[in-house]
Amino acid sequence: EAAVTQSPRNKVTVTGGNVTLSCRQTNSHNYMYWYRQDTGHGLRLIHYSYGAGNLQIGDVPDGYKATRTTQEDFFLLLELASPSQTSLYFCASSATGMDEQYFGPGTRLTVL
């Protein structure tokens, strides 16, 4: 079964702070995704990638950067964090863009 891990699991920062969320998958999947989950909005796609060095823009990319350094590792960067980015962030991976996605346990980010 696919294994997707995220770190940190919880993060508190201040407005204007610099935050990096990490995701690693160990199932050799090509596709990786970053979502945010907020009450009333469900899952919203921020960025995704189909391989090392590739980056695709999702539905809510403003204020976020992402980088895929290897097949296993996908990072989400918030360079000037704002309170509106307080959310629960999930990483996911899939073998292809048409397959089921496997989700990590989530990172809860609070921006004060």
Add this chain to the structure above:
Amino acid sequence: GDSVTQTEGPVTLSEGTSLTVNCSYETKQYPTLFWYVQYPGEGPQLLFKVPKANEKGSNRGFEATYNKEATSFHLQKASVQESDSAVYYCALTSSSGSWQLIFGSGTQLTVMP
């Protein structure tokens, strides 16, 4: 573009009663349809998927039939348990070539003992 509309929550049921969570979709092509479940404190996990029209998927007593004519994929369970309390998401593969899943807004289910 593609979209998924599902039953607005929260839904509260008593143990042993039946469940239906409606899911309707719009898309230009013939997608694969998914139901995901998210338990408290966890990430969403696949409940089941159905790649072909007129076929049924099932898992853990839940089932849904891919109805291409009605563009629906309603989730049903005959008798819910307290352990079924979770958020349920309907999803489909995108037809725009963007290689992503399109998720509904989720339905929060609480089952009372």
